[in-house]
Amino acid sequence: MNNDEFDVKNWKETNILTDSLWLINERDKSGKHANVYHGNFVPQIPNQLILRYTKAGETVLDLFMGSGTTLFECENLKRNFIGFDINQQIIDFVNSKMIDTQDINFEINNCDVTNKEKFDSAIKNQKVQFLIAHPPYMDIVKFTDLQEDLSHISDLKLFLDKFTQAIGNGLQYLEKNRYFAVVIGDVYKKSEVVPLGFYVNYAIKKKFNVKLKGIVVKNIEGNRGKIGVNNIWKYRALKSDYYIFKHEYIFVFKKEF
Numbered sequence: 001m002n003n004d005e006f007d008v009k010n011w012k013e014t015n016i017l018t019d020s021l022w023l024i025n026e027r028d029k030s031g032k033h034a035n036v037y038h039g040n041f042v043p044q045i046p047n048q049l050i051l052r053y054t055k056a057g058e059t060v061l062d063l064f065m066g067s068g069t070t071l072f073e074c075e076n077l078k079r080n081f082i083g084f085d086i087n088q089q090i091i092d093f094v095n096s097k098m099i100d101t102q103d104i105n106f107e108i109n110n111c112d113v114t115n116k117e118k119f120d121s122a123i124k125n126q127k128v129q130f131l132i133a134h135p136p137y138m139d140i141v142k143f144t145d146l147q148e149d150l151s152h153i154s155d156l157k158l159f160l161d162k163f164t165q166a167i168g169n170g171l172q173y174l175e176k177n178r179y180f181a182v183v184i185g186d187v188y189k190k191s192e193v194v195p196l197g198f199y200v201n202y203a204i205k206k207k208f209n210v211k212l213k214g215i216v217v218k219n220i221e222g223n224r225g226k227i228g229v230n231n232i233w234k235y236r237a238l239k240s241d242y243y244i245f246k247h248e249y250i251f252v253f254k255k256e257f
């Protein structure tokens with residue numbers, strides 16, 4: 001992994017990806033990255049984004065921290081971290097991995113990010129320089145039994161309302177002219193594709209004064225749920241009339257307010 005500070009003067013040497021197609025076939029399993037949480041993202045995603053959009057000593061806000069992939073990258077890259085999740089079990093797991101950490105400041109909050117009052121009181125007016133959001137893809141993977149968990153929402157409009165509420169809560173604390181990224185995939189419902197990525201992107205553009213700077217398509221080769229059963233999926237896809245999802249999106253926005 002590249003631990004250097006990104007400087008455009010060194011553009012020829014940098015490992016930072018600048019194309020909109022990211023083919024990442026080997027998950028980074030080094031250090032604290034354990035790949036224990038169904039629905040986590042590959043560490044290369046936050047690594048690339050943090051390197052490109054922040055400097056050492058700045059703070060990254062992760063609205064849906066999950067198993068701490070972004071936090072562990074922040075630690076590797078010497079960025080501070082504020083993370084939110086509502087799954088206490090995974091919060092305990094992440095905290096247990098951070099017992100000896102001294103190099104960065106980090107805070108983990110058990111909080112429903114759609115609840116503005118609770119969000120504001122947890123973040124205590126701290127400003128951040130980058131925001132990342134990797135929410136549940138509606139109800140395809142259930143995370144907790146809690147009512148506020150976005151992974152219980154099967155209705156598209158409700159999901160978009162709640163998700164953009166969470167983004168709005170976070171954006172208040174992102175400094176002006178800084179960047180944020182949403183990592184999301186599409187879903188199947190009632191025998192058809194619901195292009196959740198497109199809807200989320202449009203909902204954010206409609207609601208906030210932000211510029212869309214990139215739509216990155218990333219492969220989902222070697223996903224845990226699919227390993228060893230590729231042939232079954234191929235058979236099912238051919239027998240029916242659909243294509244297997246092999247990609248998800250990383251939308252990168254710049255906040256202009």
Ligand SMILES: C[S@@+](CC[C@H](N)C(=O)[O-])C[C@H]1O[C@@H](n2cnc3c(N)ncnc32)[C@H](O)[C@@H]1O
Nearest residue numbers: 040041064066067069085086087112113149150
């Ligand atoms: C796709 S996972 C994020 C995975 C993470 N990027 C990782 O690498 O482990 C989504 C997370 O959102 C959390 N979540 C769902 N609804 C939430 C809410 N209303 N507020 C905060 N977190 C929520 C879930 O508990 C889950 O951990």
